[in-house]
Amino acid sequence: MAVFESVADAIGKTPIVKLKRFGDLGKHKHNLWAKLEYLNPGGSVKDRIAKNMIEQAELNGKLKPGSTIIEATAGNTGIGLAMLAALKGYKLIAIVSQKVSQDKVKLLKALGAEVVITPSGKKMGDPDHFLSIARRLTKERAGWFVDQFYNPDNAQVHYDVTGPEIWEQTEGQIDAIVAGAGTGGTLSGAGRFLKEKKPSVKVILADPVGSILADLYDDEKTTPGQYVVEGIGQDFLPGNFHQDVVDLAIRVTDEQSLQAAYDLMKLEGLFGGSSSGCIAAAASSYCIGLEGSGKNVLAILPDGGRGYMSTIYDDSWIKEKFPNWKFDK
Numbered sequence: 235m236a237v238f239e240s241v242a243d244a245i246g247k248t249p250i251v252k253l254k255r256f257g258d259l260g261k262h263k264h265n266l267w268a269k270l271e272y273l274n275p276g277g278s279v280k281d282r283i284a285k286n287m288i289e290q291a292e293l294n295g296k297l298k299p300g301s302t303i304i305e306a307t308a309g310n311t312g313i314g315l316a317m318l319a320a321l322k323g324y325k326l327i328a329i330v331s332q333k334v335s336q337d338k339v340k341l342l343k344a345l346g347a348e349v350v351i352t353p354s355g356k357k358m359g360d361p362d363h364f365l366s367i368a369r370r371l372t373k374e375r376a377g378w379f380v381d382q383f384y385n386p387d388n389a390q391v392h393y394d395v396t397g398p399e400i401w402e403q404t405e406g407q408i409d410a411i412v413a414g415a416g417t418g419g420t421l422s423g424a425g426r427f428l429k430e431k432k433p434s435v436k437v438i439l440a441d442p443v444g445s446i447l448a449d450l451y452d453d454e455k456t457t458p459g460q461y462v463v464e465g466i467g468q469d470f471l472p473g474n475f476h477q478d479v480v481d482l483a484i485r486v487t488d489e490q491s492l493q494a495a496y497d498l499m500k501l502e503g504l505f506g507g508s509s510s511g512c513i514a515a516a517a518s519s520y521c522i523g524l525e526g527s528g529k530n531v532l533a534i535l536p537d538g539g540r541g542y543m544s545t546i547y548d549d550s551w552i553k554e555k556f557p558n559w560k561f562d563k
């Protein structure tokens with residue numbers, strides 16, 4: 235068993251487990267696997283990018299001892315950054331939208347971040363959009379803006395580390411990965427690496443209904459809408475979303491995402507967040523539609539359920555958001 239110099243070195247090398255009961259297994263003849271990114275020390279896939287973006291900024295002199303780090307985040311990138319900021323002696327200001335669960339906001343504060351809450355549902359370019367606010371604060375506070383949506387060191391770490399990790403763990407026996415896209419980093423980086431290794435690998439985008447990203451792959455024209463799944467789907471095209479890497483997009487409703495999150499727990503003992511549910515639901519429906527047998531399809535589960543105790547795992551919240559409750563919990 236390895237020992238590490240610091241928590242930064244404990245990021246990555248997350249396990250892959252086989253799903254044996256989840257997702258209408260009777261309806262397909264393929265192998266469905268899940269990569270448990272919630273087992274990273276900060277609890278999500280975002281630890282990987284937080285580490286790489288900070289290290290690259292240190293190397294090129296953008297971050298100096300005592301600097302202030304500023305980031306617009308759905309919570310998880312902020313949590314990864316807060317963990318590393320504490321380790322390295324930086325200050326963190328996290329800009330989060332109102333939609334982000336109270337659990338994640340409290341966690342960010344507990345980890346020492348200053349949290350700025352911004353209105354949700356604002357259009358890109360609006361002075362109240364969380365990216366505009368982050369850019370403004372960067373000037374006012376003379377900080378370093380991480381910019382996970384456009385910073386190439388995000389997708390790069392998934393190309394350099396996450397993709398090779400999947401390749402080694404599966405000994406090259408991988409046929410498709412299914413991921414969501416918040417910034418697009420996971421899907422673009424890991425997807426590109428795996429396709430270069432094995433051109434037949436398919437990259438599947440799991441996209442919440444209400445996001446515009448899936449429109450790139452079919453004839454629909456989505457009016458950006460609200461959905462409860464956090465961290466994935468977009469109303470703009472982030473720089474780290476590399477459109478050409480994706481083969482197919484699968485749209486998933488909130489109800490399907492939440493039901494899949496509950497099923498992952500009930501049937502597999504995997505406690506995921508809402509985006510994990512969305513991605514697992516898409517992976518299952520991809521397997522059902524896939525011809526042949528014995529293909530290995532990997533769902534990348536970005537975070538765990540503890541960040542959603544006051545939302546999707548709270549019965550009264552669910553009843554308020556979904557009054558015509560039909561979930562099987």
Ligand SMILES: Cc1ncc(COP(=O)(O)O)c(C=O)c1O
Nearest residue numbers: 415416417418419420465509536
């Ligand atoms: C909960 C959650 N799931 C998934 C993602 C998507 O990951 P990526 O930014 O690599 O597309 C994010 C990040 O935005 C997230 O916060």
